[in-house]
Amino acid sequence: MLDLDSLPGDDLAVNLADTVMLAVSPPVDLLDDGHAKFWATQALPEGARAPSAEQTRRLRSAVRELLEATVAAREPEAWAVERVNAAAATVPTSPRLTAEGAKTSWHGEDGGDIALAAVAVAAIDLVSGPRAAQLRRCGAHDCSMLFVAANSRRVWCTPSLCGNRVRVARHAKKG
Incomplete structure (x- = not known):
């Protein structure tokens, strides 16, 4: 079974969406015991702090809907688009040129949640980009x-877990 340590780790928005396991009944919410750990292990913009578990779950449901709609090649539900857009709009960003190259500055001085905004922006970038x-x-x-x-x-989220399980089951079936 997957846990927070074995999330595929591809993208901030995907990581959040993957904190609920829907293929089991009842669904398993990895944030129940791992909310703080999830946020501590993500590459977040400077100044970001872990939002509440409730805020995290609200955005997760919207992000999951956007990603599922993209995979299924269908229009996402309007509530999900509105929730993600609202989260992205709470914290303005600006590009900055630094000695290390281009950097995005997140301006949370006037409120908003940098962590949630970063997830929302990552989701928007993912579903609207290449x-x-x-x-x-x-x-x-x-x-x-x-x-x-x-x-x-x-074809598998983690070849070492899901991929290996499928290969072992296929081999056992042949055997």
Whole structure:
């Protein structure tokens, strides 16, 4: 079974969406015991702090809907689009040129939640950009994880877990 340590780690928005396992009944919410750990392990903009579990779950449901709609090549539900757009709009950003190159500054001085805005912006960038065509659902029947497939032949969220389980089951069936 997947846990927070074994999330595919492709993208901030995908990581949040994957914190609920929908292919099992009842669904398993990895944030129940791992809310703080999830936010501590993500690459967040400077100044970002972990939002509340309730705020996280509200945005997660919207992000998950956007990503699922993209995978299914259908229009996302309006409530999800509105919620993601609202989260993205709470914290303005501006490009900055630094000695290390281009950097995005997040301006949370006037309120808003930088962490949630970063997830929302990541979701918008993913579903509206060229990587949308690489977004996939895991090919294992008992897994609901999503991932961004840099390789078009990739079919499992984590080849070492889901991929290995499927290969072992296939081998046992032959045997």
